Amino acid sequence: MRHDIQPNERAYTTKEVAEEVGIATPTVRKYGQMLERYGYEFFKDGDRRIFVKTDVDALIAIRDTDKPLNEITKELVQLQKERLEAPPETEVAAPGTYDNSLQDPNQLKDFMRALASELAAAREMNVQLSNDMAQLKTTVSRLQQDHHVISSGVGNSAQKTQAKLEKLKEQQENQYETLLEQERQRSEMLQQELQNMREEQKKEWQMQNDFNKRLEQTVQHKPQGIFGKLFAMFRE
Known part of the structure; x- marks a missing residue:
């Protein structure tokens, strides 16, 4: 001690x-x-x-x-x-x-005054700590709200971006389908035109063949003359 x-x-x-x-x-x-x-x-x-x-x-x-x-x-x-x-x-x-x-009146008075000052300082510190805690809670609450707002904004932005991407994808698919259908129709038209040209050519060949046959038959039933000789020359 x-x-x-x-x-x-x-x-x-x-x-x-x-x-x-x-x-x-x-x-x-x-x-x-x-x-x-x-x-x-x-x-x-x-x-x-x-x-x-x-x-x-x-x-x-x-x-x-x-x-x-x-x-x-x-x-x-x-x-x-x-x-x-x-x-x-x-x-x-x-x-x-x-x-x-400490039993001396003056010493005791000084000591009690010092204790009172210490208690006052402790109370002031407690009040300051309480205010700091309240401010800290307010700051934390604001940060949580800001975090919620930012998270919501990011979520909404992501949803909007996803919706735009899906819409753009759908537009591209529709455009592709349209181009594909146009190309298919164009191909069918070309094939039809080619088929018509073949039929026309076939008809012309048939008509030419018929004409040649009629001409040959006509020449064969007529007496031999200059036309007969010419025809013979073409046959040779």
Whole structure:
């Protein structure tokens, strides 16, 4: 148990230590937890740490060191143990002096004022945290809404794009079918024209053949003359 407090020595709250050392209040708590983890002792009022000058000096040493935090912390814990185990060179407060010092009206008044300030700071921090949480919830809600809007927009855009692609595909298929039907009709027309030409040619050949036969028959029934000789010449 600590017994190194001096008579009428000033007690510091966490906030006052932060202002004295020039570091943030959460940093003071962090350093205090590290020191306690390796065996450092603080004066306590319930769960609250009460800092004295040696504690402030320890925090300044941590602040200004170039060593790793665990190393300097262990050194400070060892120094405190050696200081507490060493025989007192001057009269020091006996165990309970701390409590007696706080019974002094002025000291008690200062201590209560410090606690009130600490409580006010804690309430202010809680209010700030509540406001930050509310703002964070609002931001998250807006982000969720924006995500929903973006997702809906992407979904609608994808549906519209798919509908356009399907419509374009249907138009291309219809156009292909139309071109194919036109080509088929054109092919049928060409085939019909070719068939008509063949029939016409066949008719002309038939007519020519009939004419030749009639001419030959006519010539054969007439007396031989100049036409007969000519016909004979064509036959040869």
